[in-house]
Amino acid sequence: MRVLFVGDVFGEAGLRAAAMHLPDLRPNYDLVIVNGENSHKGKGLSKATYRKLREAGADLITLGNHAWDHPEVLELLESEPVIRAFNYPPGTPGKGHWILEAQGERLLVVQVMGQVYMVENLYDPFRTVDALLAEETFDYALLEVHGEATSEKYALGHYFDGRISALLGTHTHVQTADAGFLAKGTAIQCDVGMTGPIHSIIGGEIGSFLGRFLTQRPTRFKAAEGRAMFCATELVLEGGRCTAIRPMRWDEPD
Amino acid sequence: MRVLFVGDVFGEAGLRAAAMHLPDLRPNYDLVIVNGENSHKGKGLSKATYRKLREAGADLITLGNHAWDHPEVLELLESEPVIRAFNYPPGTPGKGHWILEAQGERLLVVQVMGQVYMVENLYDPFRTVDALLAEETFDYALLEVHGEATSEKYALGHYFDGRISALLGTHTHVQTADAGFLAKGTAIQCDVGMTGPIHSIIGGEIGSFLGRFLTQRPTRFKAAEGRAMFCATELVLEGGRCTAIRPMRWDEPD
Amino acid sequence: MRVLFVGDVFGEAGLRAAAMHLPDLRPNYDLVIVNGENSHKGKGLSKATYRKLREAGADLITLGNHAWDHPEVLELLESEPVIRAFNYPPGTPGKGHWILEAQGERLLVVQVMGQVYMVENLYDPFRTVDALLAEETFDYALLEVHGEATSEKYALGHYFDGRISALLGTHTHVQTADAGFLAKGTAIQCDVGMTGPIHSIIGGEIGSFLGRFLTQRPTRFKAAEGRAMFCATELVLEGGRCTAIRPMRWDEPD
Amino acid sequence: MRVLFVGDVFGEAGLRAAAMHLPDLRPNYDLVIVNGENSHKGKGLSKATYRKLREAGADLITLGNHAWDHPEVLELLESEPVIRAFNYPPGTPGKGHWILEAQGERLLVVQVMGQVYMVENLYDPFRTVDALLAEETFDYALLEVHGEATSEKYALGHYFDGRISALLGTHTHVQTADAGFLAKGTAIQCDVGMTGPIHSIIGGEIGSFLGRFLTQRPTRFKAAEGRAMFCATELVLEGGRCTAIRPMRWDEPD
Numbered sequence A, B, C, D: 001m002r003v004l005f006v007g008d009v010f011g012e013a014g015l016r017a018a019a020m021h022l023p024d025l026r027p028n029y030d031l032v033i034v035n036g037e038n039s040h041k042g043k044g045l046s047k048a049t050y051r052k053l054r055e056a057g058a059d060l061i062t063l064g065n066h067a068w069d070h071p072e073v074l075e076l077l078e079s080e081p082v083i084r085a086f087n088y089p090p091g092t093p094g095k096g097h098w099i100l101e102a103q104g105e106r107l108l109v110v111q112v113m114g115q116v117y118m119v120e121n122l123y124d125p126f127r128t129v130d131a132l133l134a135e136e137t138f139d140y141a142l143l144e145v146h147g148e149a150t151s152e153k154y155a156l157g158h159y160f161d162g163r164i165s166a167l168l169g170t171h172t173h174v175q176t177a178d179a180g181f182l183a184k185g186t187a188i189q190c191d192v193g194m195t196g197p198i199h200s201i202i203g204g205e206i207g208s209f210l211g212r213f214l215t216q217r218p219t220r221f222k223a224a225e226g227r228a229m230f231c232a233t234e235l236v237l238e239g240g241r242c243t244a245i246r247p248m249r250w251d252e253p254d
Ligand SMILES: [Fe+2]
Pocket: A008, A037, A038, A064, A171, A172, A173
C-alpha cells in the first residue's frame, strides 16, 4: 500500500496548501495521514479545521503537544479518526493509535511524544509502544514521534528497527534530509516538516515570535500568513515492510 | 567566493570521511570551514584531530557545546584558526569570530550557541552579534548557530536577514531540507548535518546510547564505527550577498 | 535600619494576610519591601493589588517571572516604586533596581531572575549586578534572587559575599530554614516563602494544579482560597552590614 | 514508632557529622533512615560510605539522582538495605521501596524522583506509588520525594494526603521551614536539608562550583570541606498516622 503522511498543518496557510495540493496527490495513495495539531490558527484542531483536512483527503488526523489547545478536539477524539499521543497517562481522552485498512491489509499508526526537551512528562515511549506492538494485529506499523531531540528519534528508530515499518518525526516544523533505512529495514525520517506559511518562524508570525526572543516576555502568538509550503512523506509498504520513503515539498505559487 | 561548510565531524568515522572526500572537493572552494566539536571520539577537538582536519583542507575549525571536552583545545584556541561560540561570558579562552580572506574580500565567521534547550546559559545571541556586526569590517558574514531549537535558528535568521550573508545551523547532527533564502536575501539552513558514522544515534554507538534512554541511568558514551556520511553545505558569495546555498551529502562506499 | 521583606503575595488570601498582619508589623521597620508578582489572582500585579500592598505598608514592590501577567503593570513600572528583574534585556519597561532611603542611609534593592530551570533566558546575573554595584552609591545592598535552584542562589551569595548586605530568594513559595551569614558577612536565605493560601499547591488551587500533574494537559489555573500564611524576613542593617536576619511566619487565625 | 530521617549526607564533612551526632540521637528512635546519595565525595554511595552510615546508626539508606555515581552501589543494592528511586524503568537494579519493622509495626519507605527539572525521565510518581500502596501491607508509609520543584512535592503530598503518613523531600540540599500537616493528616516537609559542609554551594567546593556558573564551561566538581551541618527530620508515628514532624539542625562545633 502507498501512504502519504502530511507534516504539521499550520493555520490558514497550511489549510490552504492542503486544500490546493492534497486533492491532486490523493489518487496516488491508499491512505493519507495528516498531523493537524496546528491547524486552528497554529493552536489545536477545531471541528472546522478537522473537516477541511478530511475534505482535502485525510483518512486520519494526528495531534501532538498542541492537541488540547482547542476544546472541540475532545468531541473529535471521541467519534472521529483522530489520535493524540499514545504515551499520555491513563484516563486521557481519545486514543493514541489507530488501525487503517487498505488492500486487505492493516496499518497500525501510533503517535508518541518525546520526553526530551518537552514540558510534558509523558510515559516511556519505548515500553508503551513495545506493549502495543505485542497486543495489536497488523501488517505494517507506522510510528510518529512528535518530539524535539534528534537523538531520541533515532534511539526509538533503532529500538524498533525491524519491528515497525517506518518512523516519521514531527514537531520541529523543519523537514529533514535524512530519510532512509535503518539496519533491519525500518524507514526513518527525523521530521516530515511543516505544511504552513513559508515566511514565518516555524509557522508563527515573525514580528511577534521574534519579540518573544528579544524581550523574554510573554508575547501573544499569531500565525503567519502568505505563501505556504506543503511538506509530506510518501511510504511504500509492501511484502511486509517499507520499501520506499520519499519526502516531498511543494510551494504554493505566487 | 565559494565557501564550503562541513557539519559536525564525529570521531574516527567522521575524520575518515573528511580525509577521503574533502581533498576532492577542496579545489572547488576558496574557503573551507569545518565544525570539529566531535572530532575526538565524539568529544572535543584534540591537536591530532585538529591537524587531520586542517590537512584535509579546513581553513577554520568551529566548535560548540563540546568545545571544552578535550584539554588541548585551550592551546589550539590561542594560536590556531579555531573558534568557540561567541556568546560565552567575558574571560572565555579563545575567540568566537574569525575573518577569512579570499579574492581580496573578507568573510566574517561567527558562531553562537542557542539558549533554548541548551544546558549552558550563554549570552544573548541577538545583541552580542548585533554589536559584533557593528564593529567589524567585512564583505560577507556567515553566522553558525549551534543549537537545538528550529524556532531560535529561524528567529536569528529573520533578525539578521539582509545583514548577514548566511546562517547555518549545527548541533542536531541531522541535515535539514530547508536550505533557502529569507525575505531580505540571507541564506539559511537549520542544520548542515553530521559528518560521521551512519549506523549510529547522532554519532554515538547505538547500544550504549540506547541504554541511556532505556535505563535513565548514566552510560559511558562511545562513538559508533562503520561507514560514514559526509554532510556539508556550499555557499556562493558574490556581489555582496549569498547567491546560492547547496547542501550535499556523500556516503562512504562499502 | 530595619527592613522587612515580604515573600510572594499570592491572590486574595495573600492580600488579606498582608492587610491583616503587615500594619501591625509596620511600625517596627524603616522599610518594607513586598514581592507582589502573584498578587492579582496568582498572576501579576494590577493597579488594585498594587494599591492594597502599598496601603498595607509596602515602600517598594518587586516582581518576578509573573511580572507581565497583568497589563497594568506597565503603567505601574513607569511611575511607581515597582521593580522587575534587573537582568532583562535592554529595552525592557521599568527598572530592576531601586534606592530606598531611611535614617539618612541608602539601601540599594536589586532583583535578578535565576537562569537555571527558568524558561526565560535573562542576562548573566553575576556580571549585570557586578556592574550595577560599581555604578551605584549606597550604604546597604539587598539582592533578591527570584529563582528555582538552590545552587544558583548560593553561588550568587558567595560571589557577592561581603559586597552586598543580604541575599533573599523568592519564587519557590516555600520558606527555607537556612537563614544565616556567609563567610564575609552577607546574610542569606534561599527563599522567604509565600504570603498566600495555606491549603494549596504553592498558592494554586489543589484540584486544578493536581490535574496538571496527573493529566499532563494544560489546565486552567486558579488561586486557592482559605486561611493564609504570611512569610517574611527581617533584616537589621547597621554599621555597614547586615547584623541580623530573622525569617518569620504568621498564620491567619481560623 | 519514632523515625529519624537524615538528609543528603555529603562527602567527608557529612560523614563526619553523621558519625559525631547520629550515635547520640540513635537511642531516641526506633528507626533511622539516611539519604546517602552524596556520601562518596559528593557523588554516590560506596561500600566504605555505606558502612560508615550503618555504623553511625542507619537502618536504611536511600539514594537519588546520584545513585549510580559509584559502581559499588550495584552490589549494595543487591544485598543491603539500600533503595534507589522507585520510579525507574523496569529492569533497574535494586529496589525502590523497603519495609522496616519496629514495635511490631511495618513502615513502608518509598523513594520517588520528581519529573520536573530533572534530567532523568522517570516513571509517573503518582501512579507508580498508587500501585505500590495497593500492593503492600503496612502500618505507616513514608514517601521520600527526591526532586527540585516545590509544586511537584506539594502535588504529591496532596494526592497521597491521608494515604501515607508523611512525605519528606530531599535533593535541594536546603532545609525548608514548612514542616506541617496537610488537610487529611499527612505530614510534609519540602526538603529535609543536607548533612554536609556549611561553607559550600549545596555541598560543593565554592571556587569550582562558582566557576561553573561564571564560565558556563564544565568544571571538575569537588566536595567542600570544613565544619558540617547535620539536617534531619523526626517523625512520630502512632495510632495509624504521623502525629509529629520535627525538623532539626545541628552544626559541628568549631
Ligand atoms: Fe506542530
